[in-house]
Amino acid sequence: MNQREKQLQFHKNLATGLLVLMFVIYISMVFLQKKYPEMSFIGYVKAFSEAAMVGALADWFAVTALFQKPMGLPIPHTNLIEERKADIGNNLGGFVVENFLKPKQIRSHIENIKVSKYMVEWLSKETTPEKIENIIKGMSLNVRGSQMLVEFLDKGKHQELFNQLFQKIEVYISENQNVVRREIDNQFPPLIPSFIREAISEKVVDGLQEFVMKITRDEAHSVRREMTAQLYDFSEKLNSSEWENKITKLLQDNVNKQISEFKTNEEFQKKLDVWFQKTAYRFALRNKTKIGDFISDTVKNWEGKELSQKLEMEVGKDLQFIRINGTLVGGMVGLVIYALTQLL
Template identity: 30%
Template sequence: MSEVMDPAADSPFPAMADGRLQALRRMKAISGALLLVAAIVYVLCRAFTDSDGVWGYIQATAEASMVGGLADWFAVTALFRHPLRLPIPHTAIIPRKKDQIGEGLATFVREYFLTSEILGERLAAARVPQRVGDWLADPEHARRLAQELSISVSGMAEMLRDDQLRNSVATFADKRLRQTDMSPLLARLLEAVCDSGQHQAALTTTLRGLAHFLEENRSELRRRVALESPEWVPDWVDDRVFNKGFQLLQSFITDVVGDDGHGLRKGFDDQLRDFAERLRDDPEQIAKVEQTKLEILDHPAVRSYLEDIWGTLKKFILDGAADPESDLRRSAEALTVRAGEVLRDDPDVRGRVNDVLERLAGHVATHYADDLTDVISTTVARWDNEETSRRLELQVGRDLQFIRINGTVVGALAGLAIYTFSRLF
């Protein structure tokens, strides 16, 4: 009565273990053997006894055992195929109802799993931020994550087309620079320089360089004065005038360099701050800066520099990603560890992350639950009917064979009890 199941090598499912198939066959053999034993006992009792006395009890037990075993065999078999290949109504339930089973499973998952309340409860119970924080705070995990990210970044960079990206980056940078109003930026830069005193340091360096330049070229300057002086002026007069003027100039430079409160320094500071104000408020000055900016951007050398930005940036990223000791990798590891520590130790951050996750889960459950569960129903609908039945039987059929065994045993006990009751009363 037991039908042999074909494991079907060509299948959309992963191949099952041979041990599971052997276990199913073994259980089918045991349940079939019990039914066969009951049938043999019944036939022997009918053929060689008068069905009286003890033999009557044995015959009744065997008869009921056959009925129970056959009924449960029919019930179990009817789940997966037509018993004896007869098209009996309400049999081969799984092949016939495969699509409805898939839709029912999808509905069950949608109504009892993909809801905002259930997903929120599970997320809260899972303590996702705490666990993620614990994992990220481990330096070894951070190092591994940085390594994986570097591999991914390197792979993506190699896949990109440099010629297109070079032009795109250059065009983007050029467009942004043309759209940016440079005057306010220069004004803020000048004010920051003045506030920090760096302009005075630059003036000091310039004056010292000028003093050194004048000293290095004193003879050349004296010769130039001689050439410009009238011929009737004696040389000793030229020498005295030049030396006096040169000494006054060097003395003036020395005074400015050594005096932080010198009037020239204050005037220099006032002029820079005034220029910053004009960069912010004077339309004529603003127009000059913008015109200068456009002329610079239109220069071929600037366009070439902008086109080199992508190559420089790519090399920096690839070199940093490939070197475990690079500042880029170390920064990525440090940021990862810091993020993990914040998630692990700061309850406010964990609470905000949990709120975001719960809102995201609720949004997904509200707007995409049908799309997600459609995967179940459409996938089941694509399965072959007979193959689905065979694979499901291979998965759960061994346990179902216990139903046949129980039916045979319970039928025997029920038959014995009924026969005994009828004999007593």
């Protein structure tokens, strides 16, 4: 039994104990009145205890009827929470939508939310850099990158990239033959006659075009195989702690730079706040009916007994004070009525 359950049980016992006390006093006064009829104050005490007992019983019935059937009797309109949980769910969902999700109310609350302020506060904490570093390390980007690269290569998807790469090289050579020839020509000593240089340059360009074309057309070409092997080798290196540290440092430095800029860029912070407020406002308006339905469905899906127990745990302590007050107020009313009767 937790603390709340203990408190509820204590107040239940207190209210019930007060009822029992009134019963004992009433019985005692009945006998005393018969034995000492001349003692008028006994009548007042008897009237108080009698009315208090009635008030206590009435409020006990009212409070108990909310959560269960009093004494297990099948009395109509009792065990209300369990019997009417569907209505309670609908009413609660509708109540929240109608009273808490109106446009004006939503706007007034959302406009006070400064998400940038919370972000700056969190980012300024001493423990935040370490947390961010742990997040980056926990992502294991080097391992994930290695796995993705191996999967990419195993499925042969890299061949399409090779095709595009060598096709572009082929097109470039074709469209820029004069530039390529000139660059090759510049590599020869001036003493070599120009017609020889031009002939050699043309042969080199033609040979280069043919070589690139072969690589483009043949997926089993030795150049492609060598490039594929280099990529597999790189995927293995990615798994090393060296690359993990490199990637972590690169990302950490970039994140730290972005954080520093964010904390000092008030204009961007305002834009972020406005964006968040507009997004949250639109989301709340679009989904307020869904929020109401969610509350209703949640309550409906609870077991009737579970719902009854939850609500009793929340308000049961206060309801026991109603029983106590009912006992005392009932007694006072009975006392007043008895006193007025004696005066007539």
